[in-house]
Amino acid sequence: MRKIYLVDDDEDNRMLIRQALESMAEETEIVEFTNGQQLLTFLEESCSIEPSLILMDMNMPIMNGVEALSALKDRSELRHIPVVLVSTSQSHTTIESAYQQGANAYIVKPYTLDGYLRMAHAVNLCFLNIYLPAAQTGTFRNTAGKNVVIIEDNPDHAELMEIFIKRDAPGLNVIRQTSAETAIDFFESLDKTASAAIDLIIVDLYLPARKQGLDLLAWLRMYFVDKGIPIAPVVVMSSSGHQQDIKASFKLQANAYLVKTAEPAGSFSYLTDLCAVWWDTISFPKKPENGIA
Incomplete structure (x- = not known):
């Protein structure tokens, strides 16, 4: 069973991402969090199977995505978990900073259903090894x-x-x-x-x-x-x-x-x-x- 940790304070956005992922990826469990601190606390206290991927929004209260990413990459026992940051920002500086902090990928937040499906497909191909028909x-x-x-x-x-x-x-x-x-x-x-x-x-x-x-x-x-x-x-x-x-x-x-x-x-x-x-x-x-x- 593959596992994705989805971190976003926006309930509607989490719903759209979940639906897109579930429409393409079978046997994938999605665990939701509303901020980076909640994610880190869970990772520190949980004995469950590690996620195949953390898909995380950048702008969140309490601890944002960049802060959580930095904390993850600073810990040797968590550094291997791939992290995809999602943001509305298309700023070159923001994107470059995300990769410098250790992000595996940066995706600009979609505005259409097709965009969410493309995001799900990118996740499937690059991190879950799910190969879909070309159509x-x-x-x-x-x-x-x-x-x-x-x-x-x-x-x-x-x-x-x-x-x-x-x-x-x-x-x-x-x-x-x-x-x-x-x-x-x-x-x-x-x-x-x-x-x-x-x-x-x-x-x-x-x-x-x-x-x-x-x-x-x-x-x-x-x-x-x-x-x-x-x-x-x-x-x-x-x-x-x-x-x-x-x-x-x-x-x-x-x-x-x-x-x-x-x-x-x-x-x-x-x-x-x-x-x-x-x-x-x-x-x-x-x-x-x-x-x-």
Whole structure:
């Protein structure tokens, strides 16, 4: 049974989010809270199964979402729980601050039913590993000029991933790296402008061992900090569904963790959908318009 903690002081908003999630995600329990302090107290006192995700409003009384997020990420025993912040604000400064505080994703609060369904779909795909038929996911926007880096040491998987992405988004630029070492060499070869042009990074955790993947996640964070630019979303896509691997990846600030299906092509067929989610539904700090040489 998957579990989501929904934190929002607005009863109507909680109802809309709950209905959207329940319409798409079966066997998912949603536990509601009205402020950040209530959430933290429950997490400290509860012995129940940890949530797969905390979906939290930013503006709440007593303790707001940013304060609660900061408290969560300051505690080593809670740092691995992914947090999606939801807010009416579209301010670049607010969005950038949310990610600096450790948010896994930032979603501007929808105003339509379709918007709530898109939010639910983003949650399902990125945090619950629920793959829905394409007919339920909406359409993709133009992805021409976007750059996706795939770091995958299994050549068959890498080939399939690129095939599925280019099938649905032929204008999208796919950059494949076969190991943590080649990925580091690639990023170090880029100047600041080219680094800022990376729009999504998809990383296999076992490269070929878990340590290489985790070390690369930590390195990527420091690389973008040293460059002084916001990092692109980093999505781990692994055959491992073990909780220790998922928790370790989130502790190192992976934005999302997807488990490959028994037939990897089944999950790879949703890669363009994954791109659309991060570029259309989830807000990320804006970067300068530029390209990779």
